[in-house]
Amino acid sequence: MEYLINIGILFCIYAMLALSLNMVVGLSGLISLAHAAFYGIGAYAVAILMTSHGFSFWSAMLVGVLLNGITAFLVGKILSKFKGDYYAIVSAGLSVIVFSVLLNFKTLTKGPLGIYGIGKPSILGFSFYSSGSFLMLALVFVALFYALFVLIDRSSFGRALKGLREDEELTVFLGYKTDKYKSVIFTLSAMMAGVAGSFFASYIAFIDPTSFQLAEGIFFFTMITVGGLSSAFGSIVGAAILLILPESLRFLGLPYETAAQLQQLIYGALLVLMMAFRPQGLFGKFRV
């Protein structure tokens, strides 16, 4: 049971990441590979502030989310000048920079040694220490993110995002300042990734920079590509598939090294297959 609850918590964290990334990639057509960076900033903000400065989980999370908001807003200003592949490359650059900082700014992040002893959230004296209660809390956030996605999807804001993802020039003609739209959705998405990072740090209780590499960003990208672009439900399905598939390898009795390699192979194959045969993903509403 405990194992299933732990899988459930990881699913919630992935679902939050998938929902937030799908707002940028699916709704807006911006191929962002910067998500691992924002996930990392959120996680490290909680880790550093809770272990060294006595912050509560919530206040540390708020700092992380705001930090992500500021970073994404500034980076988004630069990113909004780029399109397509260039957007992907520049956003990947941010991931590499943040990873390097996490790895090398040892006085703050403790570098490759990582930070351990990260606490759990609590509300009005109730601690979410047990896995079950932590899962419930994470589910609440998944539901909130899901609702936010749906609200954006059906709003005029969402329609403008869908317009710019296919023909930005035309969307400008129709009266939209698309740079602003891109900047806002990118910032919002980064802040949401920060929440996911905070939950991850608190759940795992130990983090090091390896969880926030560019490869993680590609993994999140795979989740939404498989589940479905521009779809809240697809994001959830993608997160579940990408979690359950590698987990099922545990039961094949493969050596750890082999299983880890096989996992990468599965992610890669899934990405290629989906792009080739169903570019909109399983429940997607948008084809790249």
Added chain:
Amino acid sequence: MALKEILEKYKPLDKGLAKERMDVFQEGLDAVSTIHLTKSFMGIKAVNDLSISFPKGLVTGLIGPNGSGKSTLINLLTGLLVPDAGSIVMANRAYPFIKPYKLRKFKIARTFQDGRLVEQLSFEDNLLLGVAQNRIEKSFLEQSIKPYQKKLEGILVKTGLKDHRHKKAEDLSYGQRKLLEIGRALMQEADIYIFDEPFTGLSPKMVEEVLSIIDILRIEAKTVILIEHNMSLIEKLSDYVIVLDHGTLLASGAPKDVLKNKQVQEAYLGV
């Protein structure tokens, strides 16, 4: 029914209004004008020191042979291109260039020769995109299409495509796409409509739909700039004609006078 037959039957509504509006135009009232507008591509002047005016409340046919600068001019007027020199006068103000997102504020709507739509959005969403809230903070709160429902239904009837409202743009036929673009422009309730070859690829029934749409715009005293190669259409629909050649003004005036002009016939009709 062939286009020729449709045109023979077609009688523009209230073309008499044009005389009155033309008098006003001659007194200096125009919808949009250019002053010494110039745009070059690789040393070739596509629009060359062009100073012209489009009359307010009239249907103006913009014609000229291929490469005469019609599309470049329209792209300069709508901000798709930035002029090398000169200015564009809109709403009584001269601008060195037009910011395309301001077209909505200037109440200018345009269609494109190749029919530009958001392919993976529905017919309805494509129509709404031109009119829905564009202020970012308000656009998020706009969760319903109710404020636009009446207008939307009206356009669906006008374009005769009510049954296709939920279809994705990419699943529409060429003619339906052209009508959708015109519908999107109508949704914007603009003062100036720029239609780039709106009749190309339309079925006879659709041609009639567009003719009646232009009639309504004429009655509503909207300014229509019509780029069209079919001279019979230009003659029948336009109140005023502007002929470009090599990026300069070759002739302008009433269609019957302009189309008889020897220079125009030589340059454009090859007579």
